[in-house]
Amino acid sequence: MSGKVLVVDDSLTIRQLVTETLTEEGFDVLEATDGHDAMSKLVSRSDIALVMCDINMPGMNGLELVAKARRLGSEIIFVMLTTEAHPELMERARRLGVKGWMLKPVKPRLLGPAVKSLLEPSPAPPAPDSSSGRPAPPADLTSKRPAAPPVLTSKRPKALGALSSKRSSVAAEMATKSLLPPKPPSLPPRRP
Amino acid sequence: MRVRSNYFMDASNHRPDNAADVLAGVMKRAVASVFGAYGLPLQEVPRTGPPVASLVALAKEAGLDPPAVGATISFQGPKLRGELLVASTLEMTMKTRPTAQRKSVAPGSAAGQIMIRDWIGELANQILGHFKMQSTRTGLSFETGAPMPLSGHAMALATPKGTNTSMAGFRASGGSVFCWFDINCAPGIDVRPAAALSNKEGELILL
Numbered sequence: 001m002s003g004k005v006l007v008v009d010d011s012l013t014i015r016q017l018v019t020e021t022l023t024e025e026g027f028d029v030l031e032a033t034d035g036h037d038a039m040s041k042l043v044s045r046s047d048i049a050l051v052m053c054d055i056n057m058p059g060m061n062g063l064e065l066v067a068k069a070r071r072l073g074s075e076i077i078f079v080m081l082t083t084e085a086h087p088e089l090m091e092r093a094r095r096l097g098v099k100g101w102m103l104k105p106v107k108p109r110l111l112g113p114a115v116k117s118l119l120e121p122s123p124a125p126p127a128p129d130s131s132s133g134r135p136a137p138p139a140d141l142t143s144k145r146p147a148a149p150p151v152l153t154s155k156r157p158k159a160l161g162a163l164s165s166k167r168s169s170v171a172a173e174m175a176t177k178s179l180l181p182p183k184p185p186s187l188p189p190r191r192p
Numbered sequence: 193m194r195v196r197s198n199y200f201m202d203a204s205n206h207r208p209d210n211a212a213d214v215l216a217g218v219m220k221r222a223v224a225s226v227f228g229a230y231g232l233p234l235q236e237v238p239r240t241g242p243p244v245a246s247l248v249a250l251a252k253e254a255g256l257d258p259p260a261v262g263a264t265i266s267f268q269g270p271k272l273r274g275e276l277l278v279a280s281t282l283e284m285t286m287k288t289r290p291t292a293q294r295k296s297v298a299p300g301s302a303a304g305q306i307m308i309r310d311w312i313g314e315l316a317n318q319i320l321g322h323f324k325m326q327s328t329r330t331g332l333s334f335e336t337g338a339p340m341p342l343s344g345h346a347m348a349l350a351t352p353k354g355t356n357t358s359m360a361g362f363r364a365s366g367g368s369v370f371c372w373f374d375i376n377c378a379p380g381i382d383v384r385p386a387a388a389l390s391n392k393e394g395e396l397i398l399l
Binding site for chain 2: 011012013014017056058079082083084085086087090093094098099100101102103104105106107108110111113114117118
């Protein structure tokens, strides 16, 4: 498997669980204990392909890590592995280009396939060339391209609504509008 | 354990069937769900008597092994604040630890102690995460603090009179689990019992 996976979590047990599981699946795995540790690894290494990251961590939280990495031009795939599921937080992550969201408790049997699907996405059927009407040539998946702005895909409403029923989605939306301050508060550190 | 004043609740607005009671049920289900997810089904020990003064007293009353390790974690939002303590026996906590290394580490060793304290903190964090998910679905929002692990042979958490606390003991195969929580809601909030916890845990959700 090309590219390493960086697991970022302040819980020793979660890091061990994810590392053990992904190593058994054939991935090379690195660990970081918080956002700062992860950032230093991202800056010093070029072989990290995917970051699996907790959100609530001391020092620099997971979304701050993603934002900082993006500011530095990183196109690395991020997946949040967290207990958080607030739609507003997920939307913030999506805008930062986070590709996936996994809710704890971790289910080891789902970890490997999830990482594999993100690192080796199945090729989409070529879209028709608008000028000629013929199918477009396959994209060069190996080339480095500038990060495209996140696009609202058909999967998004399903993703954001996956955790709640229609009625509770409305309630959550109302809660977001009425209860949350205009600027989201910074997440508190998980460990003192 | 820090005791906070119940500024959200006073005698004029407190009703026995208020939101805190509904949320207490959500919290207990969250405890059972998280332990269940790590292969340890819990059975709540029903209580009918008057409130007991501590988790140790609750353990004695229910015939459960007293807790030896726990973690407390606080939460606070515009309309809801409180604190959760999750406690268990050493063996039980180690048993739910989902990594292969648990097999080679004795709970009483220094390495075992570090692992257990880390893990009980993570369990408390995940339980509060479940609770938060359900609370969000009922229209509440709050931030959570950092889990604070506790351990000791005589961990007796007192429950001061007049606070809006609940506690529950759970029996499991080979041990016991306890939760103690303090939930204070703003007056007048409408919280309906949430549906069952999401079955999306562990699945990849594409954003």
